[in-house]
Amino acid sequence: MMNDFPLEPDRAAMAEMGDLVLGRVIDHVESLPDRPAGNLVDPRLTADLVESFLSPPPEAAGDLKALLDRLDRAVDCALETSAPGYLAYIPGSGLYSSALAEFYARGINKYPSLAFAAPALVALEEGVLRWIARDVCGLPDGSTGLLTTGGSMATFSAVVAARHDRLGEDLADGTVYVTAYAHHSVAKAARLAGIGAHRIRTVPCIDDLRMDVTAAATMIGADRAAGLRPFLLVGSAGTTDTGTVDPLPAMADLAAREDLWFHIDAAYGGFFRLTERGRRRLAGTERADSITLDPHKTLFLPFGTGTLVVRDPAKLYAAHEGTGNYFQEVVSAGGLPNYAHMGPELSHEVRGLRAWIPLHLHGVSAFREALDEKLDLAERVHDALASIPALEVPWRPDLSTVAFRVRPSDDSAAALEAADQATRELLARINDDPRTLLSSTVTHGRQTIRVCVLGHHTHADRIDELVDLIAARAEQV
Numbered sequence: 346m347m348n349d350f351p352l353e354p355d356r357a358a359m360a361e362m363g364d365l366v367l368g369r370v371i372d373h374v375e376s377l378p379d380r381p382a383g384n385l386v387d388p389r390l391t392a393d394l395v396e397s398f399l400s401p402p403p404e405a406a407g408d409l410k411a412l413l414d415r416l417d418r419a420v421d422c423a424l425e426t427s428a429p430g431y432l433a434y435i436p437g438s439g440l441y442s443s444a445l446a447e448f449y450a451r452g453i454n455k456y457p458s459l460a461f462a463a464p465a466l467v468a469l470e471e472g473v474l475r476w477i478a479r480d481v482c483g484l485p486d487g488s489t490g491l492l493t494t495g496g497s498m499a500t501f502s503a504v505v506a507a508r509h510d511r512l513g514e515d516l517a518d519g520t521v522y523v524t525a526y527a528h529h530s531v532a533k534a535a536r537l538a539g540i541g542a543h544r545i546r547t548v549p550c551i552d553d554l555r556m557d558v559t560a561a562a563t564m565i566g567a568d569r570a571a572g573l574r575p576f577l578l579v580g581s582a583g584t585t586d587t588g589t590v591d592p593l594p595a596m597a598d599l600a601a602r603e604d605l606w607f608h609i610d611a612a613y614g615g616f617f618r619l620t621e622r623g624r625r626r627l628a629g630t631e632r633a634d635s636i637t638l639d640p641h642k643t644l645f646l647p648f649g650t651g652t653l654v655v656r657d658p659a660k661l662y663a664a665h666e667g668t669g670n671y672f673q674e675v676v677s678a679g680g681l682p683n684y685a686h687m688g689p690e691l692s693h694e695v696r697g698l699r700a701w702i703p704l705h706l707h708g709v710s711a712f713r714e715a716l717d718e719k720l721d722l723a724e725r726v727h728d729a730l731a732s733i734p735a736l737e738v739p740w741r742p743d744l745s746t747v748a749f750r751v752r753p754s755d756d757s758a759a760a761l762e763a764a765d766q767a768t769r770e771l772l773a774r775i776n777d778d779p780r781t782l783l784s785s786t787v788t789h790g791r792q793t794i795r796v797c798v799l800g801h802h803t804h805a806d807r808i809d810e811l812v813d814l815i816a817a818r819a820e821q822v
């Protein structure tokens with residue numbers, strides 16, 4: 346039987362297949378403004394669709410157009426994370442140029458995990474990393490890092506490097522210091538790195554949700570006195586909850602004084618350092634031993650790209666290096682890094698290209714301007730919501746996340762509980778509008794709605810629409 350889709354298509358077939366896929370993607374991107382932001386249909390209605398995708402592949406060839414038709418339906422029942430009205434969690438907006446870069450990278454399929462195998466492509470990846478480490482984060486010459494699949498993997502390698510450097514082989518007594526607003530990936534990374542949950546200390550926060558550095562110092566002292574080995578202090582450069590930036594300079598001082606590894610989780614906030622305001626608010630980042638950033642958030646890349654940068658790459662190598670007899674022909678290549686020895690992955694795709702093409706094509710200024718716009722929009726949300734009497738907007742945003750809740754009638758436990766319930770109802774009513782999606786968190790024990798402005802498709806028109814919607818819904822509280 347003749348197969349219309351052989352493993353080795355001819356040129357005409359490749360072009361036709363490419364056109365089909367590209368056309369769908371362009372249609373999708375163009376339709377984003379009109380697509381529902383919270384496209385999560387009732388699971389009962391999608392059960393058949395979900396079931397259909399669980400079935401195994403057929404023996405015989407299929408048809409690309411029919412498969413794309415099926416895929417369109419799956420795409421229609423998913424959160425529209427790139428839509429301009431998607432302001433929930435941390436939006437991931439998916440630059441088109443990066444998607445094309447990704448297609449190119451997969452198409453040429455080179456091996457950048459060991460420098461000798463593709464030196465110039467490794468240099469390309471390294472150029473992106475050095476720019477992030479030195480120009481964005483302010484780390485010294487010689488610093489670099491690793492492109493990962495996301496922030497969680499970056500933090501994992503940071504914790505492994507810190508553990509290896511400060512504890513050696515004996516992990517049992519090592520302790521880690523975070524706040525309650527640190528991303529859960531930090532505790533997860535520590536656990537994966539062999540640090541027990543009982544060795545992770547939650548340092549209290551002051552009122553504005555920042556780490557109480559004096560309390561951290563006391564806890565470190567108490568742990569040392571008890572014979573434990575404090576080794577890692579983690580600051581947030583933009584918490585996921587509220588975008589709050591910890592007091593990084595004071596934390597850097599503390600880490601230096603106590604000889605702790607200082608890691609900064611800047612998965613959300615890091616790239617705001619491209620802006621003047623961001624650089625001011627994220628001062629102290631340059632004093633970290635290691636930093637997590639997520640290009641798939643704040644550089645607008647499609648999901649799947651995180652970054653770890655470190656002050657001293659030798660410490661990353663020391664913790665991750667490994668080799669085998671099958672690598673006899675591997676040679677070093679002009680001072681270029683072997684990424685396979687800097688993290689848990691051996692093979693990876695040409696990961697740098699999806700950042701390199703957008704950065705070189707649009708120019709850094711395009712990103713700086715877009716991020717400045719997000720900071721402006723968050724201020725705009727803050728000021729507009731602060732003028733609505735029914736709402737409480739406790740903090741001016743450090744970055745691009747605004748937190749608000751229904752104002753309680755007084756401070757009594759009953760009033761706070763009623764306000765929490767009203768906040769939940771308000772969120773549900775806002776999210777009834779398909780053009781927008783917000784999410785929630787808990788701050789100081791109180792239900793809190795959050796607006797995270799981060800998509801590169803999100804502009805003032807959509808923000809004004811959101812503010813009007815919130816004002817109208819808040820009146821019904």
Ligand SMILES: *Cc1c(COP(=O)(O)O)cnc(C)c1O
Pocket residue numbers: 435494495496497498528530581583584585610611612613639651
């Ligand atoms: C998103 C996020 C993470 C986790 O990153 P992933 O890329 O989702 O693995 C860690 N820390 C913060 C502050 C985040 O916002």
